Amino acid sequence: xAMTFEAPAVEQSDRGVTRAPRLxxxxxxxxxxxxxxxxxxxxxxxxxxxxxxxxxxxxxxxxLATILDLARxxxxxxxxxxxxxRVGLGFVLGVVAGTLLGAIAGYWSLARRxxxxxxxxxxxxxxxxxxxxxxxxxxIFETSKIALIAVGVxxxxxxxxxxxxxxxxxxxxxxxxxxxxxxxAMIRRILLPAVLPAYVVSLRVxxxxxxxxxxxxxxxxxSEGLGYLLIDGQQLGKPxxxxxxxxxxxxxxxxxDWLIEVATAPLLRWQDAFGREQGGA
Numbered sequence: 331x332a333m334t335f336e337a338p339a340v341e342q343s344d345r346g347v348t349r350a351p352r353l354x355x356x357x358x359x360x361x362x363x364x365x366x367x368x369x370x371x372x373x374x375x376x377x378x379x380x381x382x383x384x385x386x387x388x389x390x391x392x393x394l395a396t397i398l399d400l401a402r403x404x405x406x407x408x409x410x411x412x413x414x415x416r417v418g419l420g421f422v423l424g425v426v427a428g429t430l431l432g433a434i435a436g437y438w439s440l441a442r443r444x445x446x447x448x449x450x451x452x453x454x455x456x457x458x459x460x461x462x463x464x465x466x467x468x469x470i471f472e473t474s475k476i477a478l479i480a481v482g483v484x485x486x487x488x489x490x491x492x493x494x495x496x497x498x499x500x501x502x503x504x505x506x507x508x509x510x511x512x513x514x515a516m517i518r519r520i521l522l523p524a525v526l527p528a529y530v531v532s533l534r535v536x537x538x539x540x541x542x543x544x545x546x547x548x549x550x551x552x553s554e555g556l557g558y559l560l561i562d563g564q565q566l567g568k569p570x571x572x573x574x575x576x577x578x579x580x581x582x583x584x585x586x587d588w589l590i591e592v593a594t595a596p597l598l599r600w601q602d603a604f605g606r607e608q609g610g611a
Contacts, residue, residue, distance in 0.1 A: 374389045376389075386569055387569070396568075412555040417479060428488040428490075428532075431449070431488050432487060432491030435449075436493070453485045458546055464477055464478055482539040482540055483539060485539075487533065491525065495521060541586075556579055560572055
């Protein structure tokens with residue numbers, strides 16, 4: 331007697347390939363909010379029950395009230411706009427420089443031998459170490475801040491592009507040569523699709539470093555920006571303002587990362603990747 335069984339944990343597609351059930355469009359973001367909301371509500375409950383006074387680590391209700399006060403006074407919009415401008419411009423400059431130098435170093439071995447040792451040495455320098463040098467060279471105004479952010483974005487983009495080019499499958503390149511593709515055609519039809527997934531990851535990593543470097547940049551004599559809110563909260567003993575600035579940093583960082591993910595999704599639609607099969611975020 332033939333025995334059959336059913337696997338309820340998976341769904342059968344029309345082509346007979348088993349796939350895990352996908353989360354709905356709205357369930358995935360809500361699932362991502364579960365952990366921070368649980369932690370926030372838990373700490374609010376701890377303070378409300380009197381187990382902590384919430385002085386050094388204010389409860390979410392106090393942080394929210396601080397954010398609303400800053401929004402009503404117009405300060406929040408001004409600080410967010412200043413930080414977004416610095417991160418946006420620094421990100422663009424860092425991406426352009428990292429992409430160009432990474433592509434040159436990855437595609438041309440002589441350029442890689444000349445450039446890469448120096449770039450790797452500079453990459454090991456802590457971000458704070460650049461601050462006095464940029465102040466000396468560029469002053470304490472916007473130019474030095476944007477330059478510092480661009481430096482932070484540059485290195486992951488450079489490494490991502492160069493590394494992605496170096497690991498392109500040689501057999502794919504040989505196929506292009508068999509079909510006698512020209513240099514530009516080889517780049518457009520072979521190298522670019524192979525490099526693009528790693529390039530998108532490097533953009534997201536670079537953006538994350540840009541948000542981290544903007545804090546160091548806004549410590550350089552800034553009078554506005556979320557980094558300024560952090561320093562102001564520390565000097566005036568306002569822990570709720572410090573936590574509020576950190577929360578806004580986290581929200582803006584996630585939103586900008588999501589924008590890159592959405593903007594590049596059509597370029598990666600050809601991928602038959604494990605994450606897509608699993609219904610990734």
